[in-house]
Amino acid sequence: MSTVAQGQTAPFAGTLDVLSRILPANLLKPRVAIVCGSGLSTLASSLRDVVEVPYSSLEGFGKSTVEGHRSALAFGLIGEGKGIPVVAMLGRFHPYEGHSLSTVVYPIRVLARLGVRDIIITNAAGALNPNLDVGTIVSIQDHLALPNLTGFNPLLGPARPNYPRFLPLSTAYSRPLRRLVFLAAHALGLPRDALAEGTYAWVSGPTYETPAEGRYMRAAGADVIGMSTVPEVLAAREEGVNVCVLSLVTNKVVIPEYESVREAVEAELAGRTVEQAPEAELSHEEVLSVGQQKAGVMKALVAKLIELIAAEQ
Ligand SMILES: O=P(O)(O)O[C@@H]1C[C@H](O)[C@@H](CO)O1
Numbered sequence: 001m002s003t004v005a006q007g008q009t010a011p012f013a014g015t016l017d018v019l020s021r022i023l024p025a026n027l028l029k030p031r032v033a034i035v036c037g038s039g040l041s042t043l044a045s046s047l048r049d050v051v052e053v054p055y056s057s058l059e060g061f062g063k064s065t066v067e068g069h070r071s072a073l074a075f076g077l078i079g080e081g082k083g084i085p086v087v088a089m090l091g092r093f094h095p096y097e098g099h100s101l102s103t104v105v106y107p108i109r110v111l112a113r114l115g116v117r118d119i120i121i122t123n124a125a126g127a128l129n130p131n132l133d134v135g136t137i138v139s140i141q142d143h144l145a146l147p148n149l150t151g152f153n154p155l156l157g158p159a160r161p162n163y164p165r166f167l168p169l170s171t172a173y174s175r176p177l178r179r180l181v182f183l184a185a186h187a188l189g190l191p192r193d194a195l196a197e198g199t200y201a202w203v204s205g206p207t208y209e210t211p212a213e214g215r216y217m218r219a220a221g222a223d224v225i226g227m228s229t230v231p232e233v234l235a236a237r238e239e240g241v242n243v244c245v246l247s248l249v250t251n252k253v254v255i256p257e258y259e260s261v262r263e264a265v266e267a268e269l270a271g272r273t274v275e276q277a278p279e280a281e282l283s284h285e286e287v288l289s290v291g292q293q294k295a296g297v298m299k300a301l302v303a304k305l306i307e308l309i310a311a312e313q
């Protein structure tokens with residue numbers, strides 16, 4: 001197995017050939033794809049008649065090395081009767097793992113070639129908007145990607161036949177799919193504040209934000225922040241696939257008011273004590289544990305959304 005270097009011709013024929021030999025006919029042409037974010041691989045447990053294909057058997061696929069991500073595609077059916085064929089990526093690739101941007105988006109391009117028309121991309125994210133509580137699902141309506149604006153973009157490279165040179169992104173997050181997300185939440189009877197709308201900021205990671213960085217991204221208009229998703233959105237749009245992104249808020253980004261250590265020391269020297277707020281630090285364990293605890297609502301929402309997508313055909 002080799003991954004896809006920037007500028008290298010992607011090995012689609014080999015990947016598709018392996019899949020066509022492994023999968024039964026009713027699973028080979030999935031209509032909808034799900035990308036499972038950190039701690040969210042249980043989203044695929046709504047599928048039945050599942051066939052799992054490890055990434056290690058697929059040329060061009062990398063290995064997910066982040067805890068909470070599995071290295072396999074799961075093909076299966078959702079819904080009653082004949083069912084809707086769906087494929088789930090049980091884990092994704094992040095650039096901070098050392099994967100090239102071409103490897104990060106290669107699975108998305110493969111899914112498009114299998115016939116996927118709608119992709120539901122999920123992630124675990126930190127809330128910058130103080131009104132978003134942990135456990136809220138945010139339907140993403142836009143993104144803010146400093147890496148894209150400063151030269152780290154999966155679409156960089158020579159123009160290719162049949163692909164737009166300048167991809168417009170003003171409608172990247174499908175309004176028809178966002179409508180169905182809110183209808184799905186209504187059908188499930190979710191409380192109003194379980195689902196919000198907002199803008200996702202993409203950062204490369206693997207460091208979490210400093211307070212100043214968090215404050216900056218919030219001031220720039222972002223509601224949640226994470227280390228994935230946007231490269232996948234770009235590749236999906238370039239392939240002509242409709243995109244829906246759901247972020248699960250696993251933590252609030254810590255943006256404290258600065259407390260002066262100088263004033264605390266001066267008070268101490270003067271024999272007074274000054275109360276200082278406890279300092280907080282985020283960990284991936286916290287992200288995963290919240291993701292796993294709250295995955296149930298996300299799973300129900302994604303399954304209902306897929307049923308509504310199929311019903312609109
Ligand atoms: O793959 P996602 O975006 O769900 O994972 C988030 C972002 C980082 O990869 C990781 C940080 O805890 O979780």
Ligand SMILES: Nc1nc2[nH]cnc2c(=O)[nH]1
Nearest residue numbers: 124125126225226227287
């Ligand atoms: N950058 C970033 N990614 C996250 N993924 C989950 N939580 C966070 C966060 O607070 N910041």
